Every structure is written in structure tokens, then in C-alpha cells.
Amino acid sequence: MVTVRAPATSANLGSGFDVFGAALSKPADVVRIEPAEETTIEMYGAGSEYIPEDPEKNVAGAVAKALDAPAEIRIDKGVRPSSGLGSSAASAAAVAVAIDEAYGLGHSREELVPYAAEGEALVSGEAHADNVAPSIMGGFTIATPEGVTQVDASIPLVVCLPELVISTRDARRVVPRSAEVSQVVDCVGRAATLVAGMFRDDPALVGQGMEDGIVTPARAELIDGYDGVREAALEAGATGVTVSGAGPAIIAACEDERRKGIASAMLDRFAERGIETRAYQTEVGRGAELF
Numbered sequence: 001m002v003t004v005r006a007p008a009t010s011a012n013l014g015s016g017f018d019v020f021g022a023a024l025s026k027p028a029d030v031v032r033i034e035p036a037e038e039t040t041i042e043m044y045g046a047g048s049e050y051i052p053e054d055p056e057k058n059v060a061g062a063v064a065k066a067l068d069a070p071a072e073i074r075i076d077k078g079v080r081p082s083s084g085l086g087s088s089a090a091s092a093a094a095v096a097v098a099i100d101e102a103y104g105l106g107h108s109r110e111e112l113v114p115y116a117a118e119g120e121a122l123v124s125g126e127a128h129a130d131n132v133a134p135s136i137m138g139g140f141t142i143a144t145p146e147g148v149t150q151v152d153a154s155i156p157l158v159v160c161l162p163e164l165v166i167s168t169r170d171a172r173r174v175v176p177r178s179a180e181v182s183q184v185v186d187c188v189g190r191a192a193t194l195v196a197g198m199f200r201d202d203p204a205l206v207g208q209g210m211e212d213g214i215v216t217p218a219r220a221e222l223i224d225g226y227d228g229v230r231e232a233a234l235e236a237g238a239t240g241v242t243v244s245g246a247g248p249a250i251i252a253a254c255e256d257e258r259r260k261g262i263a264s265a266m267l268d269r270f271a272e273r274g275i276e277t278r279a280y281q282t283e284v285g286r287g288a289e290l291f
């Protein structure tokens with residue numbers, strides 16, 4: 001039996017649509033696997049009642065198939081589905097790392113990323129790697145068709161998860177098909193600033209780099225109360241605020257001592273609209289861990 005904990009992740013981080021991702025120190029999925037003649041899946045934990053156990057419909061089955069390694073798989077969900085926190089990616093990442101260990105396949109962490117991305121193809125129609133890469137490798141990641149560049153970073157974060165459901169598939173339909181050159185220039189500047197911030201462990205630069213005028217405004221409209229929550233987080237000291245992944249989670253970067261106040265400001269603003277919300281005081285963290 002091999003056990004792996006794989007973390008939630010936040011993709012995009014504003015200016016890095018489909019490219020940037022960060023592992024979060026919490027929450028996480030825990031997966032136990034045993035090699036078997038055929039793949040079977042049991043689901044437990046947060047939102048598991050909404051996730052199919054059929055290997056043809058569960059990302060875990062897609063990853064086992066991609067690695068050609070059938071297994072009995074038990075998944076304890078810490079990351080609820082359709083959250084914007086890489087729920088499907090956490091399971092996919094954990095299964096890829098666990099199967100590699102159980103079958104002694106000897107793949108590097110970077111080599112496992114495309115296999116785990118097959119799980120994302122199953123649920124969103126595209127094998128984007130921006131969530132599975134940080135969940136497998138940890139830290140901040142830049143995922144491009146050429147591969148993944150990983151940086152260990154230390155940035156305090158607050159993530160708010162309202163009781164709203166937005167599927168990645170739906171949130172991808174509202175992404176604009178084109179952008180003005182002036183918007184692209186702004187986005188490149190923001191993205192470069194964010195990368196510099198990750199290298200320097202500088203929450204102010206990371207926050208500046210989280211602004212985005214292309215994809216985020218369209219996505220924000222899907223989240224009831226987004227503008228008010230963002231404003232409240234900034235007033236409480238956040239250096240930057242954006243939609244996490246495809247939403248509805250909202251992520252804020254900040255100095256360590258501001259996390260508590262920002263979490264409570266975001267929770268209050270959602271509460272004013274009668275939306276139940278959970279806040280995680282977290283940080284850029286480690287990738288999948290074997291036990």
C-alpha cells in the first residue's frame with residue numbers, strides 16, 4: 001500500500017492564465033493505492049458524494065490508464081470539487097506519484113506531470129498542467145508546452161472558498177477569444193513582476209503581478225460578491241487579490257501578519273450576502289509527499 005498527500009493548488013494567479021500555478025500548504029487530498037488487475041476507486045471526504053467512482057469518469061482512473069498501471073485507489077478528499085483550488089488536480093497528482101512508487105516506474109516528478117494532466121483532460125477537455133505541476137512538484141511553477149520550471153517560494157496567502165460551484169469547463173467558456181496589444185503589454189509586465197516576486201519571496205511584487213485585465217474580469221462576474229470581497233481584502237492589507245483557478249475561490253497575497261485580518265474581512269463580506277464561506281490561512285507550500 002502506498003500513501004501520498006498531494007496539495008491543493010492555485011492556478012493562473014491573475015496574469016499567468018494557464019501557465020502559473022502555486023502549491024498551497026493546505027488543504028490536500030490523501031490517496032492510498034495498491035497495484036491490482038483492474039482499477040477500482042473509492043471516494044471519501046469533502047464533496048466526494050459529487051464525484052463519480054467509475055474509473056472512466058474519475059481523474060484517478062484516467063491517470064492509472066495513462067501510466068498503464070491498474071490499481072485499487074482510495075481517495076480522501078480535502079479539496080472539494082469545482083472549487084478553483086485544483087481539486088481534480090490534487091487527486092491526479094497524488095495518484096501519479098503513488099502509482100510511480102508502487103510500480104517502481106522511476107519517473108521524475110517533472111515526467112509525471114503530463115500523465116497527471118490526462119486527468120484534467122478528462123474533466124475540463126484540455127490537458128492543462130498549471131494545477132498538476134505545482135501539486136506534484138511544489139512551490140511556484142511555470143507550465144509551458146516545453147515543460148515545467150519550478151521555484152521554491154515562500155509567500156503568505158489567504159484563500160476564501162464560498163459555497164458556490166463553478167465548473168472549470170463553464171469558466172473556460174467565458175474567457176475572451178482575443179485581446180488588445182495594450183492589454184497584452186500590461187499582462188506581460190504583471191506576469192514578469194510576479195515571477196520576480198516569487199524569486200525574491202516578496203509578497204508586494206507577487207501581489208502587483210496578480211492583477212489581470214484580460215481573463216479575470218470575465219471570470220469575476222461568475223462569482224457572487226467578488227468585487228466587494230476583493231475590496232475588503234485590499235483594505236485589510238492584501239498586496240493583490242484574484243480569482244483562484246476557475247473560481248469560485250478567491251486568493252490574496254500578503255505579509256504574514258496580515259493573514260488573519262484579511263481572512264476575516266473576506267469572510268465578513270461574503271457573510272453579508274448570506275454566502276457560507278471557508279477561509280484558509282495558507283502559503284506557497286510543498287508538492288506531493290509519500291508516506
Ligand SMILES: Nc1ncnc2c1ncn2[C@@H]1O[C@H](COP(=O)(O)OP(=O)(O)OP(=O)(O)O)[C@@H](O)[C@H]1O
Nearest residue numbers: 058059082083084085086087088091123168245246
Ligand atoms: N478525483 C477527483 N477529484 C475531484 N474532482 C473529480 C475527480 N474525478 C473527477 N472529478 C470531477 O472533476 C470536476 C471538478 O474539477 P474542476 O476542474 O471543475 O474543479 P477544480 O479542480 O476544483 O478547479 P480548478 O481546476 O479551477 O482549480 C467535477 O465535475 C468532479 O466530479
Ligand SMILES: N[C@@H](CCO)C(=O)O
Nearest residue numbers: 011018130168245246
Ligand atoms: N488554468 C485553468 C485552471 C483551472 O483548472 C483555468 O483557469 O481554466
